[in-house]
Amino acid sequence: MGKTPEDTPVLVEKERRRFLQLAALGAGASLLATTSWVPEARAAGETEALLLTCMDFRLMDEIERYMTYRGLRDKYDHMILAGASLGALTERYPAWNKTFWQHLEISIQLHHIRRVILLDHRDCGAYKTFLGDAHTETPEREAKTHAQYLHELARQVRMKHPELEVETLLMDLNGKVEAI
Known part of the structure; x- marks a missing residue:
């Protein structure tokens, strides 16, 4: 079944949402890759x-x-x-x-x-x-x-x-x- 002009706004909106989701995921991955905000791992101190x-x-x-x-x-x-x-x-x-x-x-x-x-x-x-x-x-x-x-x-x-x-x-x- 072919796409009709009426389908175009719906398809564009779906593709735009998908693009934004992927962009957000990429930005999250970039944040995880940078360690400036991640606290340094240290020994927890004393234990019994x-x-x-x-x-x-x-x-x-x-x-x-x-x-x-x-x-x-x-x-x-x-x-x-x-x-x-x-x-x-x-x-x-x-x-x-x-x-x-x-x-x-x-x-x-x-x-x-x-x-x-x-x-x-x-x-x-x-x-x-x-x-x-x-x-x-x-x-x-x-x-x-x-x-x-x-x-x-x-x-x-x-x-x-x-x-x-x-x-x-x-x-x-x-x-x-x-x-x-």
């Missing part, structure tokens, strides 16, 4: 702690609730490694150990943390993958295995950074946390 947890999706909400309950909401750096303390110590993935120590150093430098919170959890797939199912035969044995890795990582942190407080914790799948 570095929290190391496992990557298990089942506990993300519980971890947030626990940290909020303790009055630490928005007052900690959160580092995640599969297996938490085991992930930081495993020889299977040596880069994870290096990453943990690098994150700890950055957290100290940028945010002046005063403590490290090591939070493992029960029914951890990384523990089962790296160590086998035997460590979960009983709740007591599972806690003992977690305690072994939590305490070793805590010992290493205290040795390298005696000024830092270190907490070792174990979380149930229901969110209950116990000191180990």
